[in-house]
Amino acid sequence: MELSIITGSQVPIYRQIKDQICQAIANRTLKEGEKLPSIRSLADQLVLNHNTVAKAYHELVKDGVIESRHGRGAFVLQQRKVFNKAERSRRLKQVLDLLISEAILLNCTPEEVREEVEKSLEQLHSNSGK
Amino acid sequence: MELSIITGSQVPIYRQIKDQICQAIANRTLKEGEKLPSIRSLADQLVLNHNTVAKAYHELVKDGVIESRHGRGAFVLQQRKVFNKAERSRRLKQVLDLLISEAILLNCTPEEVREEVEKSLEQLHSNSGK
């Protein structure tokens, strides 16, 4: 597990941790059932307060990505939480509203947005090939 | 100009104003050169503090969408600021990173993301048909 944190970013640190762990699971860098670094050791490694890492882990538990066992550690869930179609659609739409606002502001064509979306979607391909 | 503000939303009010004005320009509800409602009148209408509306207008000026003339009011710019391709790509990517993180978390397929993107992109079609 090697995470990189950008402190100057607008993205909160706990969110960066959360995102990178999700990506690591998608990449199979972290496998199902595998143990995550402990809250304190990851906090030491990243030179952060342990509460910040704990918040990221707590969000991942809430989202059904990992499981934390008191006194033992945190583990990638074998069975990923299944969001129903409506929930997925709702949560994607929240982010897509931001995307559309930005596209209007930048005067992008729909084609250009599609092109950029395709570029970014490549990160999903590795996950779908399981 | 009829804007609707959702106070309970996670989206800041000034951002909602900014987005809706951008959309109105894209929809041709607001035409180039047209005068926007004054900061104070819009604040009264939406029952907000004038500073909040002023912040939204200031962001729009910064982004080259509108122009504000001291003592006269704010106007939609005739000549929209032109962002170069690299800048557009960079700013889109910031939002797309969020989208990908959410897609990984929700276990979406690339196809499902494309589908949702297409739904949202319909808001851009009206703009491209100028």
Next chain:
DNA sequence: ATTGTGTACTGTTACACATAGTGCACACGG
């Protein structure tokens, strides 16, 4: 018992959002 772990608090600092209020400068119409 000791160590490593997650959990749960209390404080504190910093920043963003929003409100409230005031004063000032500019533009326009009487």
Next chain:
DNA sequence: CCGTGTGCACTATGTGTAACAGTACACAAT
């Protein structure tokens, strides 16, 4: 010139979130 409408700039306050600092506790493995 004067009043009104406007944008601009500033201070101050309250609220919420992010992050840090520190502490205490409960559980698990050895």
